[in-house]
Amino acid sequence: MKTRRASGRPTIADVARLAGVGAITVSRAIRDPNQVSEELRNRIEEAIRELNYVPNVQAQILASGQSNVIAVLLPSLTNSVYADVIRGIYDKVAPTRFHIQIGNTRYSEQEEDRLVALFAWQRPAAMLLAGLDQSETTRSFLADAEFPIVQIMEHGPAIDMGIGCSHKDAARAAVTHLIDCGYRRIAFLGARKDPRMMRRRDGYREALAALPGAKPIELLTPEPSGVARGRALFSQLLDTATDIDAVACGNDDLALGALFECQARGIAVPEQMGIIGFNDLEMAAAAVPAISTVRIDRYEMGRRAIGMLLDRLEGKKVGEPIVDIGFDVIRRASTSAVDQGVSAARSAKGG
């Protein structure tokens, strides 16, 4: 009569029958073994093994109303920066009951608005966003969401929780390092013009403001970043600003491009031109000369962001809701003819 479909796989009722207990006892034995007497627990566990029983997640979620999805919205899936973050996220989530659902906003605020709404309707257990610059619509929409939210990458006022660092401070430290090395005509190269990039530009300006008589020399494109882009931009810059002696790049792609352009033109780095990047991609250390840069522990940032969400989901108290993960200025050969050693100037309050 009413068999309908039935997935074919064993249900909790099958386990209960085999173990000679009620279905609810099986359910308890799975979720909180302490609630069940040892004898029944053993019988149930054996029945589970024998039937090869695996709980149906959809049914669990439907019955309990507890989602197991953590929504993750990132501006890019290709950029190495986010690849590292993603790795940290997955590593932290792997041993838990939660799953990651990734959305790619493509650096577009509109796409972010769309995806936040889309994902929020699915009632995720939690949400992770990149940056602090969501649209007003999204901010207010999320402000009274019932799930925990963490924003990564930047340090500042978050909707709920946040972990990151000040890109402005980091860039200021990088440019200050150039100044300390004796460079005086320092340019800034940027691409994509996303919020982090613009804050780094601001940091560059602040550092230059402390250098009497120096005036900003900036070249930014809204186009995506890349090594080739860095090379082209720097080439363009060299053609117009002939007297610059150093360049602060908004990321390591651009910095490597600038280095290549110097090689192509026979400009000696670091003697005639200092170069510093941002992000400390793996390639930066291997370049000739090794490229100075700013390091942020992105993997750890991803891990800790998920950790903060998990703490909240488990009802634990999260220590600091807004964490400054800090940064390190990595001094390499590209910014000093004399000091070729790798040394680091640690920033950060957050530990």
Add this chain to the structure above:
Amino acid sequence: MKTRRASGRPTIADVARLAGVGAITVSRAIRDPNQVSEELRNRIEEAIRELNYVPNVQAQILASGQSNVIAVLLPSLTNSVYADVIRGIYDKVAPTRFHIQIGNTRYSEQEEDRLVALFAWQRPAAMLLAGLDQSETTRSFLADAEFPIVQIMEHGPAIDMGIGCSHKDAARAAVTHLIDCGYRRIAFLGARKDPRMMRRRDGYREALAALPGAKPIELLTPEPSGVARGRALFSQLLDTATDIDAVACGNDDLALGALFECQARGIAVPEQMGIIGFNDLEMAAAAVPAISTVRIDRYEMGRRAIGMLLDRLEGKKVGEPIVDIGFDVIRRASTSAVDQGVSAARSAKGG
């Protein structure tokens, strides 16, 4: 009485009541509007808007037995190669009702076995795997899975469907290009020793076999790849094999590292040393000199792999279940003192 919990958000019953129809009619109006008369459809759509109704996905899946999850298992989330594939996957899936669930096997067969079993128990709608070298356990386990499976990266005998190219042929073509340029003492650099890397090594050997009197000079490490690793490996190679005049690298990271090592040692590329990489990462084209390499359209591979799965899920017939996506040897300055133009030698059967 029995109110229990209730999520608070409107249900299909609320919509049905407001529209004055049965719940199933609302269900039909959502899934296949053609089944419902225009008048009811309009009333229902208005009710949905008014209540801000969004279907509960978990309930849909539970009731229909139709999962909306496509499981994707990749060996790395950080490697640019897979980042491009992931982008293709997400772009293709975005407009559908399906979601991606990613697992990171970390180049470990054991971890792949574990994750395949874990994901398979969740009854995904489909599964995407990387490579053809799954364990025998996993292959036979998946051979009678009821969901479609696609294996990407390589061309060859797949469990169900596959799209990729022959890495052996591709590497052979790359090395043959070196030979055509006049290089005679050609070494091979490899890292990670994953299946694709070993097939590229095999292609190198095949190409050398066609060169009378040439004997393989190989240096492979099981350690992960990277620019720094490429530099270190090539340095090691140069210290022992002093008379090589070209190096075929298993990927572009290694190739860039080799180039940097040449720069550090004052070895002229391409005059004294030819270098060719694999994958055509963005940086390869911007290097000085630009690095020759082998291009595989990874983004497209990801897209088409998902396309094949979607076709099957929609009951469409998939044209070819095993697709050769081909490769291009990209000739750049690093392999020819005379020919600095970028030209491509197209391979590929699959279009």
Add this chain to the structure above:
DNA sequence: ATGAAAGCGCTAACAA
């Protein structure tokens, strides 16, 4: 500590 009954929100089956 254990169980019976109800129902989470939806859709397949059957009927009208």
Add this chain to the structure above:
DNA sequence: TTGTTAGCGCTTTCAT
């Protein structure tokens, strides 16, 4: 074309 009924597999409520 539309509705009624049962039930997907699990967990909550309430009772013992």
